[in-house]
Amino acid sequence: MKHELDIETAANILKLLGDKTRLTMIKILADHECCVCEFVALFQMTQPAVSQHLRKLKDSGLVKESRKGQWVFYSLNPSHTYYDFVRNVISHLPNQLSKLKELEAQGKRISCD
Amino acid sequence: MKHELDIETAANILKLLGDKTRLTMIKILADHECCVCEFVALFQMTQPAVSQHLRKLKDSGLVKESRKGQWVFYSLNPSHTYYDFVRNVISHLPNQLSKLKELEAQGKRISCD
DNA sequence: TTATTATATAAGCATATTCTTATATAAACA
DNA sequence: TGTTTATATAAGAATATGCTTATATAATAA
Structure with a gap:
């Protein structure tokens, strides 16, 4: 079933994505x-x-969080009305796996398994 | 041939689209x-x-203009590197034909044929 | 030429955005 | 318990954004 998107809400979603840090x-x-500390390491930001x-x-509801011990993990929220829209938009962007690999190489990747 | 998009440029494009007026x-x-005066009528904006x-x-290069007499007409620029990207993004949005029909009904649609 | 219509640009203002630093909260650990 | 680590929040500052009004430019028409 396809959700009917509305242009004003879509504009707000795109505004959220219209920032290099958030888009990445x-x-x-x-x-x-x-988790937050991984992004801190990734983006060299406070x-x-x-x-x-x-x-x-x-x-915006685009992302959800779940605490795991001392860390708060974030993930894309698949039940958001604009989830498919967002996935489609980002599907055209270069993947950022190399950034995660850097993290791993530096021993800064957090895993809770 | 597929162009390789870069995430920073994409963020800038999305920021441009992240405004209800511009997205529409x-x-x-x-x-x-x-032309400009059609948008003025459409958006009830100065x-x-x-x-x-x-x-x-x-x-941004996303749009190009061409003067036709007293009017300046704008159109999407198909040779922009992110043209396909933009078309894809907006393909999921509801079409705005009803707005153009309103214009026509009010005799405010400009045509140069 | 002068007046009208369409559009662009400039300057200013209100608000939004995105940082910064300082501090609060929450969980884990000694 | 007190300390460390991870995260959130608050307050402030610098800059960006999106309007407003006034004015400039460009084409057309009288």
């Missing part, structure tokens, strides 16, 4: 859960700056 | 040339406000 976050989260971007994404 | 403009321009949105779109 979403691209990564589409395939991999990540922790509050990262948290604030994630909060915007969370407030 | 692009959606309309994807199928129909329009002419300078409309011109400034169009200038942003033109500065």
Whole structure:
């Protein structure tokens, strides 16, 4: 079943994606859960700056969080009305796996298995 | 041949699309040339406000203009590197034909044939 | 030429955005 | 318990955005 998108809401979603940091976050989260400290390492940004971007994404419902011990993991929310739309948009972007690999190489990838 | 998109440029494009007025403009321009005064009628916005949105779109190269007599017509620029990307994004949005029909009904549609 | 119509540009203002630093909260660990 | 680690929130500052009004430019018509 296809949801009918509305242009104003779509504009707001695109505005959220229209920031390099958030767009990269979403691209990564589409395939991999990540916690805040991983993004801090990835983007070379202060922790509050990262948290604030994630909060915007969370407030929109595009992203959800789940606490695992001391960490809070974020992931794309597949039940969002615009989930398919967002996946489609980011599907055309280069994947960011190399960034995650850097993290792993530096031993900064967090895993809870 | 497929162009390789880069995430920073894509974010800038999405930021441009992340405004209700500009997103609607692009959606309309994807199928129909329009001149400034048509958008002024459509959006019930002042002419300078409309011109400034169009200038942003033109500065990005996403949209091109062509003067026809007293009018300046805008259209989507098919040779832009992100043309396919943009078309894909807007393909999921509801079409805005009803707005053009309103214009026609009011005798405000401009045509140069 | 002068007036009208369409459009662009400039300047200013209100608000939004995105950082920064400082501090609060929450879980884990000694 | 107190300390460390991870995260969130608050407040402030710098900049960006999107309008407004006034004015400039360009084409057309009288």
